[in-house]
Amino acid sequence: MTHPTIIWFRQDLRISDHAALCAAAANGPIIPLYILDDETPATWKMGAASRWWLHKSLENLNTKIPLVFRRGRADVVIADLIAETKASAVYFTRDYAPWSGALEKRVKDVCDKAGASCHRHGGFLLHEPESIRNGSGEPYKVYTPYSRACFASGEPRALKAVPQFKIYPTAKSDHLADWDLLPTKPDWSTGLAESWKPGEENAHALLYQFLDEGLADYAEGRDRPDKPFTSRLSAYLHFGEISPHQIWHATRSAMAKAGGGLDRSGEKFLKEVLWREFSYHLLHHFPHFPDLPFKPEYADFPWAENPQALKIWQKGQTGYPIVDAGMRELWHTGIMHNRVRMIVASFLIKDLLIPWQDGERWFWDTLVDADIGANSASWQWVAGCGADASPYYRIFNPVLQGEKFDPEGAYVKKWVPELQSVAAEFIHHPWDMAVPPKSYAKRIVDHGVARDRALEAFKKIKKVEA
Template identity: 50%
Template sequence: MTPTILWFRQDLRLADNPALHAATTTGPVLPVYILDDAAAGPHAHGGAQRWWLHHALAALQASLRARGLELLLLQGNAVTLLADLAARTGARTIHAARLYEPWARARDASLAAALATTGRSLTLHSGALLHEPHRIRTGQGNPYAVYTPFSRAIFALGEPAPPLPIPALTAAPAQPGLDLPALALLPTRHWADAFPKHWTPGEAGAATRLARFGTAELAGYDTQRNLPGLTHGTSGLSPHLRFGEISPRQVWHAARAGGAAGPHTFLKEILWREFAHHLLWHRPEMPEAPLQKTFENFPWQPNPRFLRAWQRGETGYPIIDAGMRQLWATGWMHNRVRMITASFLVKHLLQPWQDGEAWFWDTLVDGDLAANSASWQWVAGCGADAAPYFRIFNPVLQGEKFDADGAYTRAWVPEVAALPAKFLHQPWAAPRPPQGYPPPIIPHAEGRARALAAYAALKQAA
């Protein structure tokens, strides 16, 4: 029988995979994954994502092999490789989950055109989101630019369809490809050695995370999500969603089975992810350019020393440094601390938000182009639905509010761990400041004044 090609991309799972279901209806399935860094350009997987991808592909390989299928691994130009593969095997159709990044949309259009010349087709399926971005419109027929009405509109649509089970699979003849190590996804240095202590990439790892979070943790999510010192205050599902090892429908329905306040708050976080993709679909310039055009002339003050101290977690503000060190050690940072650290970079230090976005992209295992760029623009005050720029977090007060007992800060900044709570978030004020820990890179009052002055200059120039 003629095979059908299933092109895995950001849907590295077998359950609730509409593209996989569609592929099984037309004959034996030939699953393929292609590492196409050139097409993605500056948005190719960052270092931490590449570590995750290696292990996610290994997990997918094992799942497919258990069902008699072999995942074909290729590297290079996906348009050329898929067109050649279809011609060689006689496949008439390629099924894939829809992607939303501008570069991926352009590549899909090129592939569809190339296949059409030989009477073949590319069929895209929804699978990464609850709703397709181009189908969600305001009452006036426009894309949404503000999160709250967007989320209300999604809730008003009712419950998403239930997740699909894993279908019966018939294997197509295997094709020559690469071994997983040949993709060279793992880092050659040892900075990611601790990642396995924190993460289990793959569909099974995602299911385990969801099952754990679907009980007591979800019930307390409404308040616990803001406390970085809690081990299980958040779901930890973001990298699994990023690589499609679990679908938003699976997460949504599991959350609905939880308690009262927590699940609704958690579902709003799922919808923030949807909103970010909605913005990216309609504003493809979002990863590089401010959505509010007035910010194109913002008077940033690029300073390599400031940026490097922030990246290394050596700013002298314990809550900032704890977050940046957690990021480097685990490939992840608590969401509340992401906001605090990002605000500090773009406001106190006046560094361009794109520099922070690039660092997060390279170091986050859950680096997602839509969510990363939308969140940085939100913090920088230049997004479609942004926090005002003049909202400037006080890093001392933020630490005292969200890490009052110091569990998070003491774990990641051992230099200050012995300080009493009174001085933990302002160690320079202690009678004996800790040795080996830097003083604040800039005093809070000075950083705040600089930020407000820059914003005033922007408004005056507008």
């Protein structure tokens, strides 16, 4: 009798360009396994919006390859499944979360104990975090030389075709619906369902739509939340419904086809994909990134204890239109434009003096693209305490940012209906109108006063950079 091979799906919920699946399928009949492991990350359990996406993504993948759903600690589940099916091998894609190295080691141990072989493949990143080093053999802490080193390392490997696979028939499975990944009482997911179609083919459709319609304007327009000039691929990338290799090669092809016309925007877009790589490079080498400031002096920062202000920020009721629009977009759709993420994060940390970790946690729960690498690196970047971070004295002015990046106020009007009839002239500072709209929140702080207070507070940190 042929022994089956387990292919353990993780953040690689696709069948194309899947190195581990290709290798497993070449081995004989496969058991495609997905494990809901809420035990392994002790403090970073998957957030609510991510669970919604995961459910939809698994439903989609299950139509392409019949999954065995199991729940529990991944190494224990895999040990049980090997014992039940006499599987002779386990294949999986490497993950880079701080808890994953130890988990992958435990999986290897249970395989060794059961006499099964264990095979770990890449695929979530273009560059393994160990493979890019500076001249002294150290990890990079600054993005620009890191990205140069990535470009200099050559083009990513060629794409892998969907393999022929034979399913091993008899492993028992949970019902996905019993995992309660979707919200019920209350069901707050209507906005997510209106905004997204998770799944591999939808990721590819979005990529090609972006390459045809958005890429040309990307370099100039990517900072405009009122325009559709970014790819919106982050959640698909996070769940591995599309690989960064597929994005990279498709972008290169679009650039080549355009005969130079897309070079500037194409390079800019590829550099953003490398920001994702850089955040995992940092996370791998500095695994405390999600919890502690990379620059240790920031641990002494005199944060305010202000749970009420945190709630007001979460609900999008700060009285600053661009901040409120962003927070309401996040709640409704599970996503927020990158420029607005920077503005709302700066507002929380610097205008309200609320710890960056509180904002990071809220994003973790509400973003469909919540990602342990990109989220922690980005929050630390805005706070000024990360590697290659924005300096502490850079405090976004929400009025000027709004006027620059949402000049007509179209983005604000979409998400803050109380301001629907406000003229563009006042849309980012309605408090200056002779009669401001009564239904809209009053400003929680005066930005000028808050800015001075933040600068004073930041001065108190020992050894802060000049």
